[in-house]
Amino acid sequence: MGVTMKDVAALAGVGVGTVSRMINDVAVKASTRKKVEAAIKELNFEPDASARALKTKRSQTIALILPTIWHPFFSEFAYHVEESLSKHGYKLYLCNADGDPQKEYDYIQMVKQSKVDGIIGITYSDIDKFVSTNLPFVSIDRHFSEAVTYVTADNFGGGKLAAEELDKRGCQKLVYIGGINQYPNETTLRADGFEAYCKEHHIAFDSLKIPEPIADFATPIKAFFDQVKAFDGIFCVNDTMAIEVMAALKTLDKAVLRDYQLIGFDGTKMESSRDYMLSTIVQPKQEMAAAAVDLILKKVAGEQTENRVILPVTFVSAGTTKDV
């Protein structure tokens, strides 16, 4: 603290420009490099990031905007984003938008204050109005328009896969349960894929789509199963919903595995070292994070990028589906 390039230059007997060039890996003669390195070490010099940012207009920082980090899917995703960014020498600003468009907007303003070089966003509001084409932005799980690059898991394929796995395990009557949001949402593709498989293979199915936000899961779920009495396979839009469905069905004396099989979506784990909580379609969160980081850094560097990346999902059997 307090020691600047000038001090280093003085001690090494060179100009400040030379020190700067060293720091930035620009060609420097070996002999002078030695001297400068020694001086840096002796003085314990640390380049000042603010000064550098002021000059270069780069802060080496990416903002991650998500609804809330307090959710296993997002926290796992954030973990991988930070990990990937860190490898590239970038830092991560964490932004909990809480579904509040104003908060999202506020964070986007930060980019203009040159605090961040780009934004990775998982957002369900109309953020695209604010992201101009010259602002590096990568959307996760949500397709805005051709101008906005996005990364997503193969939701449609995942829905199909869930139906197929249930079918393969002898289920005769399938059910889809999910929420439905006012904002267009890639997750509806999970239902589409599921239904497409059922139609294609002439499998009977029913769907329950609960309007979000959902305050009470139990009531609509029970009401639904009052209508649909016969069923032996359920696919839920995500793992959280699946757990709610299991709980609701238990009060109706229906036990998973004995009375029905169940597949969730996301592949949520409470912690990295623990198991999946149920059979589920796993999103490749680490790969999605890596892809998002890759894209955003390319954008920051001014390179052209593909405008969407769709990654494959996998099925993992973990306690709520039978062995095949």
Place this chain on the structure above:
Amino acid sequence: MGVTMKDVAALAGVGVGTVSRMINDVAVKASTRKKVEAAIKELNFEPDASARALKTKRSQTIALILPTIWHPFFSEFAYHVEESLSKHGYKLYLCNADGDPQKEYDYIQMVKQSKVDGIIGITYSDIDKFVSTNLPFVSIDRHFSEAVTYVTADNFGGGKLAAEELDKRGCQKLVYIGGINQYPNETTLRADGFEAYCKEHHIAFDSLKIPEPIADFATPIKAFFDQVKAFDGIFCVNDTMAIEVMAALKTLDKAVLRDYQLIGFDGTKMESSRDYMLSTIVQPKQEMAAAAVDLILKKVAGEQTENRVILPVTFVSAGTTKDV
């Protein structure tokens, strides 16, 4: 982007100093304030954070170092830290140290590059060697030395409370199960409090302390219950451990509530809107986060602070203890 204070000053017909003073809420005459505000709006001016940081030596950023955000306790805590920081106009750098002292050290170096004003750390390695007294640092859940301020829940009181609640519910033979770490750890106070209550009230108890890191929970737990056959109340060092214990006991044909009551620690929820997963001693994470933010900002401002804050815990009955 591109529009600076100079442009604003020119349009408003004032000096740059006046614009700066306005931005920083220093006394300005109402009439000139009007003009400047109009110019700011018209030009869509955003002050450049890097330039400001360069001058003031303040980045309005705090780093949160934790083992991994991919853990419900930490992600909930991080959520509240970000929320609290955001209210104070501060940004949050997220750092997953992964228990790697080198990574922790690297992040601490950032402070010297004047990228962050202070650090809030949940760390179980010997980070105190690096945090000099002039570096604003607040430790969570871990007491280093007199020089390091820390915030923690009342672990000892929580342990006592768990024993008391089990006692109150008629348990005769209690058991404590937790891990034990090579680094001294505030969590051992949970066991201490628990045991203190038992001794004080002449209640029989046994303890199992498994060396960390724990790869396999089931084996030591089963071995332990082979020895300790009679028990009707269990207190676990945290909720994760409690869930593992429940699973292990199920394979021994012991069912919670029927054969024993169980209390965890932390008050973990998977998401903010969901319920606790079991009866547990709840840490006041929001209050802890607020206290940590309060302390760190005081330190950044150069104010003196208390050197520790211990917050009370509460018991919540949620499915693994009987009604009293």
Place this chain on the structure above:
DNA sequence: CTGTTAGCGCATTCAG
């Protein structure tokens, strides 16, 4: 109360 000015620490010309 306000305009002017001098740096903050660095990257980047431009000469040499």
Place this chain on the structure above:
DNA sequence: CTGAATGCGCTAACAG
């Protein structure tokens, strides 16, 4: 390849 000089956008001290 290197040293000197310029300015990034802003704040703070100074003089009015």
